Amino acid sequence: MKRSRSCLLLSGFACTYKLTAGGKRQIVSFNIPGDIPDLQSLHLKTLDNSVATMSQCRVGFVTHEDLRNLCTRHPRIAEAFWRETLIDAAIFREWVMNVGQREGTSRMAHVLCELMVRLKAVGLVEDHACDLPITQSEFADALGFTTVHVNRVLQQMRTEGLIFTQGTRLTIPDWEKLKQVGEFDPTYLHLENGQAAA
Amino acid sequence: MKRSRSCLLLSGFACTYKLTAGGKRQIVSFNIPGDIPDLQSLHLKTLDNSVATMSQCRVGFVTHEDLRNLCTRHPRIAEAFWRETLIDAAIFREWVMNVGQREGTSRMAHVLCELMVRLKAVGLVEDHACDLPITQSEFADALGFTTVHVNRVLQQMRTEGLIFTQGTRLTIPDWEKLKQVGEFDPTYLHLENGQAAA
DNA sequence: CGGTCTTTTGACTAGTCTCAAGCATTGTGG
DNA sequence: CCACAATGCTTGAGACTAGTCAAAAGACCG
Incomplete structure (x- = not known):
């Protein structure tokens, strides 16, 4: 189905997902x-994925018409949007590697590092802690694990002092250690100001 | 490292890859x-992946300067290039799902389907057959399997009549069956003329 | 023809899944 | 304000997919 507008996530957490023929997410x-x-969706006629919220969200909408006008009138803006989609692609590449090559703790640590750095970039991290309203079953669908396995991995990470959780609040006691376990190198996020440390 | 030009693959096969800290590809x-x-690389300063050839290749180079001029003078071309990168991203998303959710035969079947359809689109498929100079160890690195496992999966697929190989030539005896096993739906490739069947 | 790369095989191991149940937390209606 | 869904988290045991290690057999190339 063709969309005539795009949405901007103002607050809250969402996720982009795909379903297999067998119904797995x-x-x-x-x-x-x-x-x-x-x-x-600005340039692709058919949508090949879906978006779901993971918490309460506020969103803004922009019509494709407005976006297109903006892009024609201000090439620099077009370039910036293009660049954004290229960074998304870079993140997908990293996820392919994460899911394909890393196991258990390492895989989990990597997404947590990514989330922390991205959240830090928008000011949602304080003292190595942030609010992360993501359920274990959502992590499972993101990592290619089962919920049960995510649970066990998280428990191990807690006992190893890699993470600390209270409700939806996640704290990273030792950022360098987590980075190392997740083999995390933020280069692929292409942040302007290489704020590698969260 | 910043690149000042991009390359166009004229003939042959190559692959884009990333390495983990542990050296896995x-x-x-x-x-x-x-x-x-x-x-x-036209819009991202740092490269976060590498490219390797898998066979003899002929490549052409275009400087970013020329590309940028082309884009400013012909917005439609800029749009087409942007669209290409969006399709790449869509393929990455599909790969995340393939590696994360499908196992063994299904995972292998899916990439084979994708390759067939893409090769067909550029006229490199005849009678459900094509030349595929990709080693089992390369498939392994693409699928997140070991070479040994790829070998066993391929053997099973041969005995099941899903594929037929002689040297680097791959023939698909029953396209519909392979598509079904790989849960393959070409929507995500965003081909202009929905040539779903290879 | 020797050397290198690729494919194939076997036996054993490990990571992850499945199934199944119990527990904890949260929000809601009576 | 409490009871009870509903959702999410935790646990255990057994099964299975895929990995590891090691080596042999083919294939390709100078």
Whole structure:
């Protein structure tokens, strides 16, 4: 179905996902405030994924017509939007590697690092802690694990002192350690100001 | 490192890959004739992946300066390039799902279907057959399997009549069956003329 | 023809899944 | 304000997919 507008996530958490023929869900990205989850629809006629909220969200809508006018009138803006979609692609590539090559703790640590850095970039991290309203079953769908396995991995990470959780609040006691376990190198996020440390 | 030009694959097969800190390789996409594997470098300063050839290749180079001029003078071309990168992203999303949710035969079948359809689109498929100079170890790196496992999966697929190989030539005896096993729906490739059947 | 790369095989191991149940937390209606 | 859904988290045991290690057999190339 062709969409005539894109949405901008103002607050809250969402995710982009796809379903297999067998009905299994793969979350292909987490969307945080500032993201435009369906910017691609500006140039692709058919949608090949869906978006779901993971918490209460506020969203803004922009019509494709307005976006297109903006792009023609201000090439620099067009370039910036294009660049945004290229960064999304870079993140997908990293996820392919994460799901394909890393196991258990390492895989989990990597997405947590990614989330922390991205959230930090929009000011949602304080003292290595942030609010993360993502259920274990959502993590499972994102990592290609089962909920049961995510639970066990998280427990292990807690006992190893890699993470600390209270409700939806996540705290990273030792950022360097988590980064190392997740083999995390933020280059692929292409942040302007290489704020590698969260 | 900043690149000042992009390359167009004229003939032969290549792949885009990333390495984990531990040295494991994840192939994130196969590049076929007509592809511009590093088009992204036009707007991203740092490269977060590498490209390798899998066979003899002929490539053409275009400087970013020329590309940028082309884009400013012909907005439609800029739009087309942007669209290409969006399709790449759609393929990455599908790969995340493939690696995250499908197992063994199904996972393998899916990439084979994708390759067939993409090769067909550039005229490299005849009678459900094509030349595929991809080693089992390369498939392994693309699928997140080991070479040993790829070998066993392929053997099973041969005995099941899903594929037929002689050297680097791959023939698909029963396209519908392969599509079904791989849960393959070509929507995500966003081909202009929905040539779903290869 | 020797050397290298690729494919194939076997036996054993490990990571992850499945099924199944119990517990905790939260929000809601009576 | 409490009871009870509903949802999410935790646990255990057994099964299965895929990995590891090791080596042999083919294929390709200078």
